Amino acid sequence: MSLLPYATAAWLLGIGLYGIVTSRNYIHLIGCLAVCQSATYVLLLGIGYRRDAIAPIFYDHPPGTPAVDPVMQALVLTDIVVGATLTALLLVLALQVFKRRGTLDPQKLKPMHPPSNAGTRDAGPREAGFAGEARPEPQP
Amino acid sequence: MPNWLVLATEALPAAALPAAALPPLPVALPLLVCALLLIGSRALPIWLPDLVAVLTALAVAALCATIAGRASAEGPLVTWFGGWTPRDGAALGIGFSADAASAGIATFAALLFTATLVFAWNFFDRTHGHFQILMLLFLAAMVGFCFTRDLFNLFVWFEVMSVTAFALTAYRLDDAAIAGAMTFTVTNSLAGILMLAGIGLLYARAGALDFADLAAAVARAGHDPVTAAAFCLVAAGLMIKAAVVPFQFWLADAHAVASSPVSVIFSGAMVAMGLFGLAKLVWVVFGGSAQIRDAVGVFMIAGGAVTALFGGWMALIQRHLKRLLAFSTISHAGIMLVGIGALSQGATAGLLLYVVGHGLVKGALFMVAGILLALRSSVDEIALRGRGRGLAGAGAALGLAGLLLGGLPVGLLDLGARALHGALEAGGHRLALAASLLGTAMTGAAVLRAGARIFLGWGGRPGNEGRAPTLEEQERGNRAYWVMFVPCGALLVLDLAAPTGALVAAAPGWTRSFTGRAALPGDAGALALGAAWMPAASVGLALFLAAFALFGDRVAPAAAAHIRRLHAGPAALLNASHSGLVGDDVVWIVLGLAVLALALAVV
Structure with a gap:
C-alpha cells in the first residue's frame, strides 16, 4: 500500500488550513475550505483503493470482478454533496455581506466589533462599537 | 421511568406499533412536514406554518417519549433500514438503535423545539415558512443523531444539523448575523471535515461502520496508532460542536448574533448534542481501547475543568446578555465534558440528566433575552439598567434561572450536578470537582448580576464588564408578552417539576443500556449523589460574587x-x-488538535 495518498491528504489539509488562517478575502477562504474538503476525498478514495480493480459498477463486468471498496465511494459521493452545500451557502453569505458592507476581508467583518462608521448603510439595525469608549478599528 | 410517564405514553396510538417501526418515525415525520410546508409555502396563510411546526414538534416529543418508555421496558428498539439486517456477524445495512437514554434526550430536544416554536410565534414577518422548515429539519437531524448506530450516518445527521444551524444563524440577514454565521460555518465545516477523516481511518482499520462492529474492531486493534488518530479526529470534530476550550471561539459570536429563538436551540440542545455524541462514541465505539480510555480520562477531565473555569470567568466580564449566556454555556459544556472523562456510571448518568436540566434552564434564559430584545430593544446589561421594570415575570424567570444555574439545590439540573459531584468524588477527581463548582458559581453570578441590574436597577457603576464588546440590535416588538413568557416559564417548570426520585431510580438502568455495558466502573446499583453542601456552596458563592x-x-x-x-x-x-x-479560531482549533494528539501519544 502506497503512502502517497495519505501524504497528499495531509498536505492538502495543511495548505487548506494555512490558507484559511492567512486569508484576507472570503471567496479565497471558501476556496481554501474546499481544499481542506478535498483532503478527505483523497483520504477516503485512498483507503478504498485496490490495485488492478474496476470501479464498483458491474453493468459491463461479470459479478465477482475485483472492484474498489464501494462503501468508500459512497462516502465520497455524500461528502461531495455536503461540500457543495457548504460552498453554496458560504458563497451566498459572502454575497450578502459584500452587499451590506462592501468588503470581503475577514478582518473587517468581525461580528461583535462593527466599524465605527455604522449607520451609513441602507439596511440593518444600528450598531455600536465598544460602548463607553471609541476604539478605532486596528489597521493592518 | 416514572409511572405517570409510562401510563401517558402507553395511551398513545404509537405504542401499539411493532418495535422496529417506531425509531424512524420521529425523524421521518418532521422531514415529511418540511417537504409539505415547502410545497405550500407561497399559498399558506401566515399563521399556518407556526401552528403546523408546533404540532409536529409536539408529536415528535410524544413519539420519542413512547420510544423511551418501550426501550426502558424491552431494551433498545432496533431498526434496520430496507431489511438489511446483519448476516454472519457483518452489518452492511444502516440501523437505528434507540435506547431509553437516547430517546429521553431526543424527547427533551423535541420539547425544547416545541417551546421555542411557540416562543417564536409570529417572529418573522414574511418567511414563507422557511424558518419553521429549517427548525423542523434541525429537529429531525437531532433525533437521527441520537438514534443512529452507524458512524457514517451519525456524520450525515451531524452535517444536516450543522447546515441548518448555519442557515438559521444568518437568517436575520443583518451585518453581525452574517459575519457571525460565516465564522460559525467555516469552523464547524472544519469539524465535519476532521470527523469524516477520522471515520475514514476507522473504516480502514475495521472495515465496518456499524457501532457494534467498530467496537469489536477497536478492541481487537489494542494499542494502535490508526485507531488513536481516528479517535483524535472524530473527538475534535465533536468537541468543536461542543465548544470545549480551545475549540470554543466560534460559539460566543454565533450565539450572540443569532435570533433569540435560534440561540435557545443552539445553547440548549446543539452544544449538548456534541457532548452526547462524544459520550456515546467514547462508550459504545472506543470503550474497548485502553489507550483511548486513558487519554479520555486525562484530556477530558483537564479540558473540561479548564473549560468550566474559563467559560465562567468570561461570562463574568460580559455585558451583552446573549454573549454572557453563551459563555455560561461554554462553562457548563466543560462540566459535562468532565462527566464524560470520569468514565463511570454515576458520571454518565449525571451527564445525561445535566444535559436535559441545563438545556431547560439555558433555554429559558435565552427566552428572557429574547423578551428584552423584543420589548426593550436591547440586551446590553448596562444600557438596560433599570429598564426591565414592568416585566416582572421575565425578571423573576431570569432570577430563578440564574439561581438554578448557580446551583440552587432543586430540580433536574441540580440532580444532574449532584450525580456528577458524587461520581467525581468517588473517582478522586477533586480538582475537576472544584473547577465545576467554581464554574457553576461564576456563571450563576454573572446571570444574577445582569438580572439585578436590568430588572432592579442595582449596580450603577459597571466593573470590567463595561469594556466588553457589545452590539445594538432589536427583534420584532409587536408580539404578545405572554406568548413569549409562557414557554419560558414552562421550561423552568419542567426543570423544577422533574420527578427526581423516579429518575434516580431509573438512571442506572438507562446508563447501562446507553453504554451497552452490563457493569460499569463505579456501578453500585444505585446512583450516588454528591454531598448537599456542594450546591449550597456554589449558589452561595454565586450570590456573593453577584452582590x-x-x-x-x-x-x-x-x-x-x-x-x-x-x-x-x-x-x-x-x-x-x-x-x-475566523483565522484566529482556526489556529486555536489546530492547537487543540495537537494537544489532543499529544495526550493520545503520551498516555
Missing part, C-alpha cells in the same frame, strides 16, 4: 477598586482574544 459586583463600590470601595484594577488587564486580554476573526 460584590453590584455593591462592592459602596460596601468596600478600596478593595473593590483594587480588585477591579488587578482584573482589568486579564479581562481585556480575554475579551481581545475572542477577536471574532
Whole structure:
C-alpha cells in the first residue's frame, strides 16, 4: 500500500488550513475550505483503493470482478454533496455581506466589533462599537 | 421511568406499533412536514406554518417519549433500514438503535423545539415558512443523531444539523448575523471535515461502520496508532460542536448574533448534542481501547475543568446578555465534558440528566433575552439598567434561572450536578470537582448580576464588564408578552417539576443500556449523589460574587477598586482574544488538535 495518498491528504489539509488562517478575502477562504474538503476525498478514495480493480459498477463486468471498496465511494459521493452545500451557502453569505458592507476581508467583518462608521448603510439595525469608549478599528 | 410517564405514553396510538417501526418515525415525520410546508409555502396563510411546526414538534416529543418508555421496558428498539439486517456477524445495512437514554434526550430536544416554536410565534414577518422548515429539519437531524448506530450516518445527521444551524444563524440577514454565521460555518465545516477523516481511518482499520462492529474492531486493534488518530479526529470534530476550550471561539459570536429563538436551540440542545455524541462514541465505539480510555480520562477531565473555569470567568466580564449566556454555556459544556472523562456510571448518568436540566434552564434564559430584545430593544446589561421594570415575570424567570444555574439545590439540573459531584468524588477527581463548582458559581453570578441590574436597577457603576464588546440590535416588538413568557416559564417548570426520585431510580438502568455495558466502573446499583453542601456552596458563592459586583463600590470601595484594577488587564486580554476573526479560531482549533494528539501519544 502506497503512502502517497495519505501524504497528499495531509498536505492538502495543511495548505487548506494555512490558507484559511492567512486569508484576507472570503471567496479565497471558501476556496481554501474546499481544499481542506478535498483532503478527505483523497483520504477516503485512498483507503478504498485496490490495485488492478474496476470501479464498483458491474453493468459491463461479470459479478465477482475485483472492484474498489464501494462503501468508500459512497462516502465520497455524500461528502461531495455536503461540500457543495457548504460552498453554496458560504458563497451566498459572502454575497450578502459584500452587499451590506462592501468588503470581503475577514478582518473587517468581525461580528461583535462593527466599524465605527455604522449607520451609513441602507439596511440593518444600528450598531455600536465598544460602548463607553471609541476604539478605532486596528489597521493592518 | 416514572409511572405517570409510562401510563401517558402507553395511551398513545404509537405504542401499539411493532418495535422496529417506531425509531424512524420521529425523524421521518418532521422531514415529511418540511417537504409539505415547502410545497405550500407561497399559498399558506401566515399563521399556518407556526401552528403546523408546533404540532409536529409536539408529536415528535410524544413519539420519542413512547420510544423511551418501550426501550426502558424491552431494551433498545432496533431498526434496520430496507431489511438489511446483519448476516454472519457483518452489518452492511444502516440501523437505528434507540435506547431509553437516547430517546429521553431526543424527547427533551423535541420539547425544547416545541417551546421555542411557540416562543417564536409570529417572529418573522414574511418567511414563507422557511424558518419553521429549517427548525423542523434541525429537529429531525437531532433525533437521527441520537438514534443512529452507524458512524457514517451519525456524520450525515451531524452535517444536516450543522447546515441548518448555519442557515438559521444568518437568517436575520443583518451585518453581525452574517459575519457571525460565516465564522460559525467555516469552523464547524472544519469539524465535519476532521470527523469524516477520522471515520475514514476507522473504516480502514475495521472495515465496518456499524457501532457494534467498530467496537469489536477497536478492541481487537489494542494499542494502535490508526485507531488513536481516528479517535483524535472524530473527538475534535465533536468537541468543536461542543465548544470545549480551545475549540470554543466560534460559539460566543454565533450565539450572540443569532435570533433569540435560534440561540435557545443552539445553547440548549446543539452544544449538548456534541457532548452526547462524544459520550456515546467514547462508550459504545472506543470503550474497548485502553489507550483511548486513558487519554479520555486525562484530556477530558483537564479540558473540561479548564473549560468550566474559563467559560465562567468570561461570562463574568460580559455585558451583552446573549454573549454572557453563551459563555455560561461554554462553562457548563466543560462540566459535562468532565462527566464524560470520569468514565463511570454515576458520571454518565449525571451527564445525561445535566444535559436535559441545563438545556431547560439555558433555554429559558435565552427566552428572557429574547423578551428584552423584543420589548426593550436591547440586551446590553448596562444600557438596560433599570429598564426591565414592568416585566416582572421575565425578571423573576431570569432570577430563578440564574439561581438554578448557580446551583440552587432543586430540580433536574441540580440532580444532574449532584450525580456528577458524587461520581467525581468517588473517582478522586477533586480538582475537576472544584473547577465545576467554581464554574457553576461564576456563571450563576454573572446571570444574577445582569438580572439585578436590568430588572432592579442595582449596580450603577459597571466593573470590567463595561469594556466588553457589545452590539445594538432589536427583534420584532409587536408580539404578545405572554406568548413569549409562557414557554419560558414552562421550561423552568419542567426543570423544577422533574420527578427526581423516579429518575434516580431509573438512571442506572438507562446508563447501562446507553453504554451497552452490563457493569460499569463505579456501578453500585444505585446512583450516588454528591454531598448537599456542594450546591449550597456554589449558589452561595454565586450570590456573593453577584452582590460584590453590584455593591462592592459602596460596601468596600478600596478593595473593590483594587480588585477591579488587578482584573482589568486579564479581562481585556480575554475579551481581545475572542477577536471574532475566523483565522484566529482556526489556529486555536489546530492547537487543540495537537494537544489532543499529544495526550493520545503520551498516555
